[in-house]
Amino acid sequence: MIRYxxxxxxxxxxxxxxxxxxxxxLFFLIADLxxxxxxxRVAGKGATPARVREIAHIMGVDRPWYAQYVxxxxxxxRGDLGYSFQRRQPVSDVVFPAAGVTSxxxxxxxxxxxxxxxxxxxxxxxxxxxxxxxxxTIGVQTSIAAPVFWVAPMLSFxxxxxxxxxxxxxxxxxxHVDWLPxxxxxxxxxxxxxxxxxxxxxxxxxxxxxxxxxxxxxRAFVLEQLSEEYVKTARAKGASEWRIIRHHIGxxxxxxxxxxxxxxxxxxxxxxxxxxxxxxxxxxxxxxLSSIQNLDYPLTVGxxxxxxxxxxxxxAAADLAQAxxxxxxxxx
Amino acid sequence: xxxxxxxxxxxxxxxLVARGAFEDFWRRFRHDYVxxxxxxxxxxVVTAAIAGAPVVAWVTGHPPDxxxxxxxxxxxxxxxxxxxxxxxDGLHADPHxxxxxxxxxxxxxxxxxxxxxGARISLFVAFVATGIxxxxxxxxxxxxxxxxxxxxxxxSRAIETAMAFPALLFAVxxxxxxGAGLTNVIIxxxxxxxxxxxxxxxxxxxxxxxxxxxxxxxxxxxSHFRVMFRHLLPQLTAPIIVYATGVIAAxxxxxxxxxxxxxxxxxxxxxxxxxxxxxxxxxxxxxxxxLALIPxxxxxxLMLAFQLLGDGLRDALATKSAT
Numbered sequence: 001m002i003r004y005x006x007x008x009x010x011x012x013x014x015x016x017x018x019x020x021x022x023x024x025x026l027f028f029l030i031a032d033l034x035x036x037x038x039x040x041r042v043a044g045k046g047a048t049p050a051r052v053r054e055i056a057h058i059m060g061v062d063r064p065w066y067a068q069y070v071x072x073x074x075x076x077x078r079g080d081l082g083y084s085f086q087r088r089q090p091v092s093d094v095v096f097p098a099a100g101v102t103s104x105x106x107x108x109x110x111x112x113x114x115x116x117x118x119x120x121x122x123x124x125x126x127x128x129x130x131x132x133x134x135x136x137t138i139g140v141q142t143s144i145a146a147p148v149f150w151v152a153p154m155l156s157f158x159x160x161x162x163x164x165x166x167x168x169x170x171x172x173x174x175x176h177v178d179w180l181p182x183x184x185x186x187x188x189x190x191x192x193x194x195x196x197x198x199x200x201x202x203x204x205x206x207x208x209x210x211x212x213x214x215x216x217x218x219r220a221f222v223l224e225q226l227s228e229e230y231v232k233t234a235r236a237k238g239a240s241e242w243r244i245i246r247h248h249i250g251x252x253x254x255x256x257x258x259x260x261x262x263x264x265x266x267x268x269x270x271x272x273x274x275x276x277x278x279x280x281x282x283x284x285x286x287x288x289l290s291s292i293q294n295l296d297y298p299l300t301v302g303x304x305x306x307x308x309x310x311x312x313x314x315x316a317a318a319d320l321a322q323a324x325x326x327x328x329x330x331x332x
Numbered sequence: 333x334x335x336x337x338x339x340x341x342x343x344x345x346x347x348l349v350a351r352g353a354f355e356d357f358w359r360r361f362r363h364d365y366v367x368x369x370x371x372x373x374x375x376x377v378v379t380a381a382i383a384g385a386p387v388v389a390w391v392t393g394h395p396p397d398x399x400x401x402x403x404x405x406x407x408x409x410x411x412x413x414x415x416x417x418x419x420x421d422g423l424h425a426d427p428h429x430x431x432x433x434x435x436x437x438x439x440x441x442x443x444x445x446x447x448x449x450g451a452r453i454s455l456f457v458a459f460v461a462t463g464i465x466x467x468x469x470x471x472x473x474x475x476x477x478x479x480x481x482x483x484x485x486x487x488s489r490a491i492e493t494a495m496a497f498p499a500l501l502f503a504v505x506x507x508x509x510x511g512a513g514l515t516n517v518i519i520x521x522x523x524x525x526x527x528x529x530x531x532x533x534x535x536x537x538x539x540x541x542x543x544x545x546x547x548x549x550x551x552x553x554x555s556h557f558r559v560m561f562r563h564l565l566p567q568l569t570a571p572i573i574v575y576a577t578g579v580i581a582a583x584x585x586x587x588x589x590x591x592x593x594x595x596x597x598x599x600x601x602x603x604x605x606x607x608x609x610x611x612x613x614x615x616x617x618x619x620x621x622x623l624a625l626i627p628x629x630x631x632x633x634l635m636l637a638f639q640l641l642g643d644g645l646r647d648a649l650a651t652k653s654a655t
Contacts, residue, residue, distance in 0.1 A: 145635035150628035270500025292508040
């Protein structure tokens with residue numbers, strides 16, 4: 001186990017180095033090639049060339065790019081993500097609060113999609129080809145097809161905006177209600193209730209597509225297992241369907257779902273970008289997008305590095321968890 | 333008593349013809365009505381994009397970028413589907429005005445015409461990017477799986493690392509740095525879609541290379557190149573076709589996502605993602621829901637069609653679903 005864990009973590013470290021290198025090369029080198037000078041940007045239009053050179057020296061952008069990269073990695077190792085050109089504050093001061101918002105969104109959404117997926121998947125697997133299974137399958141296929149950047153505004157329109165106009169799903173309510181806010185974010189420490197109220201729609205918006213994918217996976221997996229010999233044995237011994245699901249199939253499906261979750265953290269961060277945009281949540285996607293628009297490269301690289309760190313760590317954690325749950329992985 | 337029954341006399345042996353791979357596939361596929369409908373829908377959308385867009389623009393007389401001053405109400409709200417241009421007072425429909433089948437957009441342009449021209453961009457980007465990504469993926473996956481060794485290790489690590497990238501965030505950053513534009517969108521999408529096919533092909537080749545027919549090919553003196561392209565590749569067509577359907581769907585969504593964030597093909601060229609974001613980002617879709625409904629439903633239906641088509645192809649080609 002220790003050997004496996006060391007190897008896996010080493011691989012994760014190398015992956016992270018490569019990702020930061022690509023991010024760095026991409027944003028700093030290409031910015032140089034296209035002639036966008038960060039020092040000029042900070043110094044302002046009226047600055048003398050000497051002053052621009054001085055500022056470039058302070059910012060460290062006058063050194064060769066590989067030296068800058070080594071410096072960047074050395075700082076990264078100390079947990080320092082750099083200094084934002086535009087906001088004039090350390091990148092970590094911007095990225096960490098934003099990461100809190102994004103993790104609220106992604107973790108909550110993951111909880112929502114797991115619950116939906118397990119319920120829908122099990123119902124379908126236990127009653128295959130029944131009417132309810134067919135209806136659920138249609139729902140699943142449609143949900144996979146619906147893009148998150150369409151689902152999010154539609155949810156916001158139907159469940160947050162329309163009730164304030166006295167309608168729910170187009171049906172007149174007779175009075176104006178605002179159960180769910182149209183956008184914005186409240187920290188969980190300030191008010192847990194307001195935090196959840198502001199995040200319910202974002203959670204569902206992000207979760208629907210994943211819920212459908214996972215439900216399809218759970219249904220196929222459980223259906224396949226139900227025809228296995230060990231299930232027949234369990235049935236012959238008089239085990240109830242619930243017991244078979246809970247004690248025989250459950251321990252097999254759990255590690256598979258954990259691996260999927262680990263792989264999907266990176267994908268969910270991408271989806272979170274759109275959800276944050278629609279609901280005005282100040283998360284990583286929001287910070288990253290605005291930094292790109294402002295040519296604030298340290299912030300862009302910092303955000304991407306941090307997101308990659310989370311994705312790579314989640315991936316490694318999922319593999320380690322699976323190795324713990326399944327001895328075949330760590331031995332093979 | 334003989335254990336083998338003689339062939340019935342009524343069968344004329346001359347009529348027994350071996351079925352080709354395609355015929356075999358078609359015999360199964362034509363009974364899958366869901367997949368057939370999905371295939372027809374895809375064909376209709378492709379035809380509408382290629383031929384329909386200029387035809388509809390000509391019939392209605394509405395070029396995709398033409399802004400109709402009376403195509404917006406006096407409050408600047410776009411018209412609903414099946415409505416006529418407003419009279420100069422901006423309140424009442426002008427009985428002799430232009431007719432908009434799917435209404436107008438935020439700038440008073442014809443939504444139907446833009447939807448058709450947008451389909452061109454979406455499909456073109458998705459097909460080209462998928463083609464290049466599949467080419468890269470198949471070649472890399474085949475080389476890695478066939479020759480194993482150091483090259484395989486490099487390719488495998490590259491695939492794992494590429495999969496660890498937060499793809500969308502990176503793509504957005506990349507698109508922002510190299511700028512918007514048709515070629516750049518294709519480059520960005522290709523960069524983030526080659527590794528899944530590569531992984532699938534590599535895994536398939538790893539098990540196929542041990543098969544007796546490959547050994548036989550080697551023994552007859554076939555070169556590595558010949559074994560890969562004449563013996564292995566035909567075995568991979570079915571999974572590649574099934575996989576391609578999924579990648580095309582994913583890439584249509586990818587293009588729409590980039591356009592939605594303003595990093596796709598720059599305006600005024602129409603694209604579905606941009607039509608959606610035009611209506612949504614300024615909140616105008618709350619007053620005129622059609623702005624979000626039309627491009628959203630079109631996009632989702634095309635996704636659905638590709639998914640169902642992919643499922644049907646997988647069943648008819650009798651391949652196991654990859655990943």
